[in-house]
Amino acid sequence: MARKSYLFTSESVSEGHPDKVADRISDTVLDAYLTAHPESRVGCETFVTTQRVVIGGEVRGPESVTKDYIEELARAAIKDIGYEQEGFHWKTAQVDVLLHAQSVDIAQGVDSAGNKDEGAGDQGIMFGYACTETPELMPAPIHYSHLVLRKLSEARHAKQGDAAKLGPDQKSQITLRYDNGKPVEATSIVLSAQHLDENLTSDDVRAIVEPYIRKSLPDGWINGNTEWHVNPTGKFVIGGPDGDAGLTGRKIIVDTYGGAAPHGGGAFSGKDPTKVDRSAAYAARYLAKNVVAAGLADRACIQLAYAIGVSKPLSIYIDTYGTAKVDEAAIEKALGEVMDLSPRGIRKHLAMNKPIYARTSAYGHFGRTPDKDGGFSWEKTDLVDALKSAVN
Known part of the structure; x- marks a missing residue:
């Protein structure tokens, strides 16, 4: 249970x-x-x-x-x-x-050749997840951790008040208390923000960032029980690549569901959509989000598996954590019917051969608003009707 x-x-x-x-x-x-x-x-x-x-x-x-x-x-x-x-x-x-x-x-x-369709760019397993904790159908802790930093980034770029004193390198961490399976309050907030003025203290930085944090979280979630840790090490002037080396693909949990769902291990950034590490993980999120949006389950985790050079997925699996409103096997069967899950099928269905990826590189690849030019197409919920019909 x-x-x-x-x-x-x-x-x-x-x-x-x-x-x-x-x-x-x-x-x-x-x-x-x-x-x-x-x-x-x-x-x-x-x-x-x-x-x-x-x-x-x-x-x-x-x-x-x-x-x-x-x-x-x-x-x-x-x-x-x-x-x-x-x-x-x-x-x-x-x-x-x-x-x-x-x-x-x-x-x-x-590559496709003769009667052979385009194959997966590598072997591997990919996961997608959705739940009813936020309107974006994302886990609340990662959603609000992203939101805090996005608001601070917008203020910093706009040189909005004292936010202009902050540097580009920042980290957030939010702990939520769940009651009866639903998030109800923030028990701790951790925020480390690089600052350009070396004379700023931790208290000074908290005074800058706290209003943005409070605006990001739902009313009442920050209360007298909430522990604050803002720049807990003190001074944070040397940041970014000068303070620590960086590598592509080293923040895969930040990029996905914040640890609330499994991850197959493959990173996303820098990979074209023939590489199923990226495209199939996007497709799995797309399907999971549509399952939840269709009311077929309150939580859905979908696994897809591929072999290099093979076009069709080796397996499709769904876990609804006991929240399914219809038989899980029926949902599983429907997933392969409403969408072609070959690499070519995913790319075409989600129109992924476009220059839409730099915008995904920070603040999460999921839980975002679809853009008019095709960015974040995997966040659409346009399979709801098809899924409902397929399981009935």
Whole structure:
């Protein structure tokens, strides 16, 4: 039987966190290739440290995306994030572009040929999750951890009051108390925010960030029982890649469900949608969200499994944690009927061969609002009617 009363914690990190700087650059490179040619193949990894950016991986795309252009894009991304520090500056950091051609062995498995459909870019398992804890059908701890940092980021970029004194590197962590299976209050809030003025104290930083935190959480969730830990180590001036190295794909739990659901282990950023690590995880979220939006369950976790070079998923599994309103086997069967879950089918259904990925690199890949240009298409709930019909 599922527990009804407990504490659960999730964390988020801002776009200025070193790992997120790396994710942003990798996804910016991906968008550049997809803009030049929608069928480009990209597996881009980025490493950032003090005054250094190293971009590597394998690509197959037009020669118009040159190394000089990629370097220019990387600098623009760093500038947009806001790094103009001695230890990491968009203009003066050394940028090495070491991308090489995609392996022909991988290409022959992914590409369609003759009667063979396009295959998965790798083997692996992917998970998608949705629940009724927030209007976005996301787990509440990760949703509000993201929201706090997004509000602070917006204020920082707008130079809104004292928020202009904050730097790009920030982390949040929220612990919620659940009663009868529903989140009811925040028992602790942890916020570490880089600050540009080295004379600011932890109390000064709390005075800056607390209003944004209070605006982010539902009324009454912050109360006399809530513990606050704002910049608990004290001074936080040296941040970003100068304070700690960053790597693409190192924040996979922040990117997904904050630990509230399983993760298959594959990262997203820098990967084109033939790579099921990314596209199938998006498809699994899309299906899970539609299952919950259709009222078929209050919680849904979906697993998909693939083999490299094989087009169809090896398995489809759903767990509704005892909340299903209809037979789980019927929902499972319906999932494969309402959507073609081959790599090609996912890409076409969700229109994923577009330059829509740099925007996913911070504040979560899920729980976002679909954009008019096709961004976050996996957050739509347009399968609700089809799912209801399929299970009846």
